Amino acid sequence: MINDLIGYRYNKGFLPLSQCGPTILDFGFIHSDATYDVCPVYNGKAFALQYHLNRFISSAEYYKLELPDINPIEIIKELYKRNQPPHSGYEIKDAFIWMIIWRGHPPSGNPRDIENAPIEMCFYMKPSYPLSIDGRVMNVHLSDHLRVSDEYYRQEYKNFGWIEMTKAQLDRPEGTDTVLLQSYDENITEGPGFNVGFVYDDTIFTPLKHCLEGVTMRMVGHICEDHKYRFISCRIKNDIWDIADEIFLTSSSGGVTATQRSGKITKWLQKEYLERTKSDEWTTEL
Numbered sequence: 001m002i003n004d005l006i007g008y009r010y011n012k013g014f015l016p017l018s019q020c021g022p023t024i025l026d027f028g029f030i031h032s033d034a035t036y037d038v039c040p041v042y043n044g045k046a047f048a049l050q051y052h053l054n055r056f057i058s059s060a061e062y063y064k065l066e067l068p069d070i071n072p073i074e075i076i077k078e079l080y081k082r083n084q085p086p087h088s089g090y091e092i093k094d095a096f097i098w099m100i101i102w103r104g105h106p107p108s109g110n111p112r113d114i115e116n117a118p119i120e121m122c123f124y125m126k127p128s129y130p131l132s133i134d135g136r137v138m139n140v141h142l143s144d145h146l147r148v149s150d151e152y153y154r155q156e157y158k159n160f161g162w163i164e165m166t167k168a169q170l171d172r173p174e175g176t177d178t179v180l181l182q183s184y185d186e187n188i189t190e191g192p193g194f195n196v197g198f199v200y201d202d203t204i205f206t207p208l209k210h211c212l213e214g215v216t217m218r219m220v221g222h223i224c225e226d227h228k229y230r231f232i233s234c235r236i237k238n239d240i241w242d243i244a245d246e247i248f249l250t251s252s253s254g255g256v257t258a259t260q261r262s263g264k265i266t267k268w269l270q271k272e273y274l275e276r277t278k279s280d281e282w283t284t285e286l
Helices: 049-062 072-082 163-170 215-226 264-277
Strands: 006-009 013-016 034-042 045-047 095-103 119-127 140-146 178-182 195-200 203-207 230-234 246-251 255-258 283-285
Touching (some): 006 072, 034 049, 215 230, 215 246, 255 264
Antiparallel strands (some): 045 283, 246 255
């Protein structure tokens, strides 16, 4: 089904999704010289689209991937239309909009000939999937695998460098669903595709360093600000794992997701987040 979807490739227009990606020679593939962003769509409306676009632009600038002169919102709207009846054989109301920019390969093929490698970009959509199945809680394990440090490259910018998170996910104990990684200095970071929040002493804490600046966690911050509930982004030592009253996850795929250590604050955040996904203030009609 996914291969039947229509994507958009810069300089080539709207194409079958199978024709929109990189080649095995592209630096974006062999060197992970790329960045991306993913915006959720709920019932035909993109949620926090401008936040995702702004982060995509910032990440591209950080990795020195020059964005072409396009109108991304118009492309996204056309992309959504082309993947709906009568243009396609199925209807997608809840989806992910992917935006990817990567470095291609220079005529020389030399991996140090970076300046002569063209910039490639594509947009595509696919049906969304939840972080947890049927809304059940996620059983999270605190892994001893270390997240790549901000000292190497800043994790606040989105990248495809997931190998340490993949290894941690594969090494998780039996009976657990996913993992949280730590930093070299024993601070909490993030997991494969999600940020983490800890509720302790009537305050929500979330890691500041060695992790992506998640749009969903940013939305949690807005919720807390609106309701005058304390929300702090800071370095968090791993001992919070044992003393926190609640632990929850945030992601574009799962919104606010409960864990084995969640409670009333997590449920409140889930309700407030859901309200925002329906609000005209935070959504863009596609």
